[in-house]
Amino acid sequence: MVPPSQKNTIDFDAAKLQRLGFSSRKKEQTRPVSLAQLRQRLGLELQTSLDAERILNMFYRELQHLVAVDSLGYQHLSSDLRLDIGQPANHSATYRLSHESEYLGELTFRRRQRFSDQELAQLESLLASLMYPLRNALLYRVAIQSALRDPLTNTGNRVAMDQMLSREIDLARRNCQPLSLLMLDIDHFKGINDEHGHSAGDEVLKAVASTLKDQLRNIDMVFRYGGEEFLVLLSGTPREGAQLVGERLREAVQGLQCVAQGKPVKMSISLGCATLEAGESADSLLQRADKALYSAKRDGRNRLAIAG
Numbered sequence: 001m002v003p004p005s006q007k008n009t010i011d012f013d014a015a016k017l018q019r020l021g022f023s024s025r026k027k028e029q030t031r032p033v034s035l036a037q038l039r040q041r042l043g044l045e046l047q048t049s050l051d052a053e054r055i056l057n058m059f060y061r062e063l064q065h066l067v068a069v070d071s072l073g074y075q076h077l078s079s080d081l082r083l084d085i086g087q088p089a090n091h092s093a094t095y096r097l098s099h100e101s102e103y104l105g106e107l108t109f110r111r112r113q114r115f116s117d118q119e120l121a122q123l124e125s126l127l128a129s130l131m132y133p134l135r136n137a138l139l140y141r142v143a144i145q146s147a148l149r150d151p152l153t154n155t156g157n158r159v160a161m162d163q164m165l166s167r168e169i170d171l172a173r174r175n176c177q178p179l180s181l182l183m184l185d186i187d188h189f190k191g192i193n194d195e196h197g198h199s200a201g202d203e204v205l206k207a208v209a210s211t212l213k214d215q216l217r218n219i220d221m222v223f224r225y226g227g228e229e230f231l232v233l234l235s236g237t238p239r240e241g242a243q244l245v246g247e248r249l250r251e252a253v254q255g256l257q258c259v260a261q262g263k264p265v266k267m268s269i270s271l272g273c274a275t276l277e278a279g280e281s282a283d284s285l286l287q288r289a290d291k292a293l294y295s296a297k298r299d300g301r302n303r304l305a306i307a308g
């Protein structure tokens, strides 16, 4: 994604923080403050963002005024959030965070020297300032994620695909790297629905999606493009590599053993593969992949065709 022009951008967080007396300059950051002062500062500063990573980074930075720590680790697995700031060290203090029985993740402070009881008490007191901002950030993250995911297959949806595709095209151009995509469609899916029922059809969609995700390194690059159509984005991958990946996906789906109402469900996919050309738009790349998919269908299905 191209960063917004500096000229037209007001960084509200930075502007607000400077007005409140929080400068990002290193010298001022290390000046010691009292626990009460720091809690007040954190109370103001942490509410300036809804981004969990940013909030934890601010917390880590401000924390140094009172208790110097070498690193801060955080994880909230169900939000797929994991963060390590600073340098590893052997002494640690870990806290399981929760608010009104809502789990908010696990936070670990690390340091080369042991923490004294007084320091631990201070850290615990500061954690209270983190609770609400972190909880809001986690809720925001869930909302954003659900807006970008297809709930049935847990792959990216069309909106996510559009965003990711234009970002990947920009990156591929900037870094002079190849970018390929596979457009794939389940063969005779209408027949599966008709013969086994719509809910069996849904199960097939889920099974295919999870096979695609299992076979690929980066699960964020699988999108449900239409009813029974998926799109796989392969960054840094030239045509030959994409062809190999496509064949692997085709074989994996063919090998799936689904059963509906005691009867086996035969499954296969057809794929169209296209690799970004110099100066090509996202629409043109998608169209070429779609055309290739169409010719794979026309030539008998359960096969991969390469775009011209």
Ligand SMILES: Nc1nc2c(ncn2[C@@H]2O[C@H](COP(=O)(O)OP(=O)(O)OP(=O)(O)O)[C@@H](O)[C@H]2O)c(=O)[nH]1
Residues within 6 Å of the ligand: 152, 185, 186, 187, 188, 189, 190, 191, 193, 197, 198, 199, 200, 201, 202, 205, 226, 227, 228, 297, 301
């Ligand atoms: N179960 C289920 N079916 C869906 C969903 N979305 C689309 N479909 C069905 O997918 C079928 C797609 O049928 P077609 O476009 O004719 O394609 P096809 O039968 O796969 O035939 P080919 O692509 O030519 O091999 C339609 O019957 C849709 O109703 C969904 O979310 N769940």
